[in-house]
Amino acid sequence: xxxxxxxxSEGEGYDATEQELDAGPWVEExxxxxxxxxxxxxxxxxxxxxxxxxxxxxxVTDGPxxxxxxxxxxxxxxxxxxxxxxxxxxxxxxxxxxxxxxxxPFWTD
Amino acid sequence: xxxxxxxVADAWGEEWGRVVAAVIRQTxxxxxxxxxxxxxxxxxxxxxxxxxxxxxxxxWLTTTARHRALDVLRRxxxxxxxxxxxxxxxxxxxxxxxxxxxxxxxxxxxxxxxxPALPPAAQVALTLRTLTGLSTAEIARAFLVPEPTMAQxxxxxxxxxxxxGIPFRVPPRELLPERTSAVLxxxxxxxxxxxxxxxxxxxQRRITAEAIRLSRLLARLLPQEPEAAGLLAxxxxxxxxxxxxxxxxxxxxxxxxxxxxxxxRERIAEGxxxxxxxxxxxxxxxxxxxxxxxACHAGAETAQATDWPxxxxxxGELARMAPSPVVELNRAVAVAMAEGPRKGLELxxxxxxxxxxxxxxxxxxxxxxxxxxLGERQQAAAAYREALRLAPTEAERRFLARRLAETGG
Numbered sequence: 001x002x003x004x005x006x007x008x009s010e011g012e013g014y015d016a017t018e019q020e021l022d023a024g025p026w027v028e029e030x031x032x033x034x035x036x037x038x039x040x041x042x043x044x045x046x047x048x049x050x051x052x053x054x055x056x057x058x059x060v061t062d063g064p065x066x067x068x069x070x071x072x073x074x075x076x077x078x079x080x081x082x083x084x085x086x087x088x089x090x091x092x093x094x095x096x097x098x099x100x101x102x103x104x105p106f107w108t109d
Numbered sequence: 110x111x112x113x114x115x116x117v118a119d120a121w122g123e124e125w126g127r128v129v130a131a132v133i134r135q136t137x138x139x140x141x142x143x144x145x146x147x148x149x150x151x152x153x154x155x156x157x158x159x160x161x162x163x164x165x166x167x168x169w170l171t172t173t174a175r176h177r178a179l180d181v182l183r184r185x186x187x188x189x190x191x192x193x194x195x196x197x198x199x200x201x202x203x204x205x206x207x208x209x210x211x212x213x214x215x216x217x218x219x220x221x222x223x224x225p226a227l228p229p230a231a232q233v234a235l236t237l238r239t240l241t242g243l244s245t246a247e248i249a250r251a252f253l254v255p256e257p258t259m260a261q262x263x264x265x266x267x268x269x270x271x272x273x274g275i276p277f278r279v280p281p282r283e284l285l286p287e288r289t290s291a292v293l294x295x296x297x298x299x300x301x302x303x304x305x306x307x308x309x310x311x312x313q314r315r316i317t318a319e320a321i322r323l324s325r326l327l328a329r330l331l332p333q334e335p336e337a338a339g340l341l342a343x344x345x346x347x348x349x350x351x352x353x354x355x356x357x358x359x360x361x362x363x364x365x366x367x368x369x370x371x372x373x374r375e376r377i378a379e380g381x382x383x384x385x386x387x388x389x390x391x392x393x394x395x396x397x398x399x400x401x402x403x404a405c406h407a408g409a410e411t412a413q414a415t416d417w418p419x420x421x422x423x424x425g426e427l428a429r430m431a432p433s434p435v436v437e438l439n440r441a442v443a444v445a446m447a448e449g450p451r452k453g454l455e456l457x458x459x460x461x462x463x464x465x466x467x468x469x470x471x472x473x474x475x476x477x478x479x480x481x482x483l484g485e486r487q488q489a490a491a492a493y494r495e496a497l498r499l500a501p502t503e504a505e506r507r508f509l510a511r512r513l514a515e516t517g518g
Binding site (some may be wrong): 001003081082083084086087103105108 | 224226272273274275276280284
């Protein structure tokens with residue numbers, strides 16, 4: 001099954017060092033296991049732009065679609081056996097210890 | 110003929126969960142599993158009067174339901190050209206885990222229903238719906254929610270299991286402790302849904318019976334987990350007092366006023382035996398301690414003979430294992446009985462001062478009772494009035510109103 005992992009921070013700054021937040025070893029492990037298809041960090045919400053089209057008119061606004069304390073910091077796409085394996089993979093991501101990981105299954109028929 | 114109907118009814122209670130679980134394992138389709146289980150029981154009603162009740166009704170029902178599921182899947186496969194999927198779903202032998210133990214399908218079902226990725230209310234409802242023959246309407250009534258709400262809750266949960274890929278299995282060893290505690294909590298919630306004061310309808314009684322039956326199953330399936338046995342013992346010991354808990358008017362009768370002759374001695378003996386076996390494993394846990402407290406009450410010939418010092422000690426132990434202000438309140442009651450109301454009142458007052466049980470009617474009710482015993486009638490009456498304001502059920506309000514009248518309030 002394919003899942004999107006949303007790597008979420010809790011707003012400004014972590015009480016964690018750069019080293020503790022380094023996802024490098026996690027990426028290496030999951031690539032090695034063949035479960036990680038792709039992923040990346042995203043720029044913070046301050047650099048986000050939202051696009052809507054209403055009645056044919058394009059409406060562009062600054063910022064993310066939802067203003068919450070939690071913000072998406074990155075994403076990964078994984079392909080694994082079931083939700084339990086996805087939970088196990090997500091729980092090993094360093095951000096799980098300081099922020100949170102949302103696991104979203106992909107739409108299938 | 111009546112004998113056959115009875116056999117089908119018995120099988121409904123005993124085998125429903127087994128049949129549903131077997132078809133889920135075979136097909137992964139929860140709705141299909143319920144449909145095929147229903148179908149198998151209908152066939153039993155047709156066939157058994159003619160052919161006789163089979164030697165192993167559960168096996169007959171499971172086989173019938175599985176064949177039916179295969180038929181449906183074949184037809185769907187033909188219709189939608191999903192032949193490959195059907196081939197993949199052909200029933201094979203159950204995979205045998207490395208340690209050689211083949212878990213019961215119903216155990217897989219319980220753990221799947223109680224997966225932490227499902228909301229707690231859905232865990233309880235889904236466990237009931239799939240493991241027992243209870244209808245959505247019956248479950249909705251027992252949990253006091255409208256039937257469409259309950260139906261939607263069940264549908265959402267089944268959809269999430271499918272779409273999110275929640276596996277149908279007993280979790281691996283390293284996850285067992287965490288997941289087992291969720292399962293035990295759900296079964297205890299079920300039991301309490303049927304046992305709550307004022308809950309006395311036939312649905313509630315069936316739910317209490319189902320909770321006990323499922324706990325019995327769990328304790329048998331997880332012999333290495335003494336908390337499962339502890340929970341079963343706790344339920345048996347509570348249930349043994351069921352008949353004496355309410356009077357003819359449906360009012361709550363406090364423990365010390367209950368007619369102990371109406372307690373179910375056989376249940377008490379069984380609960381005590383199950384608890385002793387659990388304790389022998391020497392891995393104590395909150396359910397075992399609560400069962401030990403219930404056993405202290407159940408073992409006392411009269412209310413006066415209750416071993417309160419022992420119960421106070423056990424509550425202390427429980428507070429250490431599973432700290433909660435409600436446990437502290439119960440400990441205060443036991444201490445009051447063991448060492449006098451003044452000692453208990455001190456504990457209650459410190460709980461009240463900490464503000465951790467604000468709004469919980471049993472805090473002022475307990476305070477009122479201790480003040481009454483100390484002869485502080487006016488203060489007691491004020492506390493009863495506060496408890497009366499907060500009490501959630503009619504039965505409890507009637508009980509408090511009676512006590513208030515006795516204090517001259």
